[in-house]
Amino acid sequence: MKEDFLHYLWRFKKFDTLNLKTSNNEDITISNVGQYLELAGPDFFNAQITIGNQKWAGNVEIHLKSSDWYVHHHEKDAAYENVILHVVWEHDTEIFRKNNVEIPVLELKKYVDNSALVNYELLMTPKSWIYCEKELNSVDVFVVKNWQERLFFERLERKSKPIEELLVQTNNDWETVLFMLLAKNFGLNTNGDLFFKIANSIPFSIIRKESFEQENLEALLFGNAGLLDEEKEDNYYKDLKFRFSYLSQKYQIERNLFEPVQFFKHRPDNFPTIRLSQLASLYHFEQNLFSKISAIESLYSIYTLFKVSTLDYWQDHYQFDKKSPAKKKMLSKSFVDLIVINTIIPILFAYAKSQGKEISENVIELINKISPEKNAIIDKFSSFGIKSANAFETQSLLQLKNEYCNKSKCLECAIGMELLKNN
Known part of the structure; x- marks a missing residue:
């Protein structure tokens, strides 16, 4: 007990x-x-x-x-x-x-009553994945849906905390914070922390000034990522290396030695070279990005805003000095969905909080229109009868698993309490 x-x-x-x-x-x-x-x-x-x-x-x-x-x-x-x-x-x-x-x-x-103790022990008997896995699909749908809504906002609150910390560090510069968060999410799980460090190491005022030349943005990002440290025969590589040297001197940017970027286990479209080029392209074509995002009212508008590709060089390259079959490397819909889930909605939530407002209904509509995420946790819940229709529900299930199931907080969970009451 x-x-x-x-x-x-x-x-x-x-x-x-x-x-x-x-x-x-x-x-x-x-x-x-x-x-x-x-x-x-x-x-x-x-x-x-x-x-x-x-x-x-x-x-x-x-x-x-x-x-x-x-x-x-x-x-x-x-x-x-x-x-x-x-x-x-x-x-x-x-x-x-x-x-x-x-x-x-x-x-x-x-x-x-002894039955309460029996029910508790029954619920808390270890199972293969989570304590209530055999009884999940017996819980009233109304209870599950209400709990999922609470879980979703708990997750948003958790995601907003580091945003609030970054705002303190940047003197409430929302554009700078958005750039750092986007960089992190463009790096995905493997390179996310490194991309965040790179974005944090380049004053955003420089990104603003150099955004009119996409090659300069690539040079800054690639150079700070350590991708321009070698000697290569590739002409575009030499051009970026020259630009990075010039920009570093111009702005007195001190190069930080970060861990190397990871290519291993990535599909080529997720190579750090491609993602950094797409990030540079986004900030080349879209200035004042936070202002535009905060005014967005539909998912279609976000897809339009993030309809960016790489520079031409990367259409037939994934790495320097290695040609590949030509392919236009646009940000995919599924990738933009991840950006909406992990960056745009959390920052809009944090912005609403800072203004003393509740998150608007259209923001909730955004995530309700995004397809459900696909991962091992969501698949497992589905196998136990909790199926997700959209990203709103998958985000709530991730919160449930990570913050309640993994921590054995069954008696702080609406599902656990419902089962204890009904058993």
């Missing part, structure tokens, strides 16, 4: 509340269980409880055993001085405040 089960029992009063007594046989009446904080300090804040003939307002701490109070050194922590009731599963020792006054204890196991 884990403490989260006791939190669940107390929070939702899943026990006999009519005949409660302390370990010292005093009557207990619960007027308010308190606010579940999930922070440092007591578990429930500002509860209202009558013990004997005295009504108390204060905090409630919950443990598996009374002695855990001393194991966790609460007797030395002033934050626990206002605890009015110690709720435990098993009472094994008395607990005292600093002034030697005993803290009342409620031993919960005396008041919990």
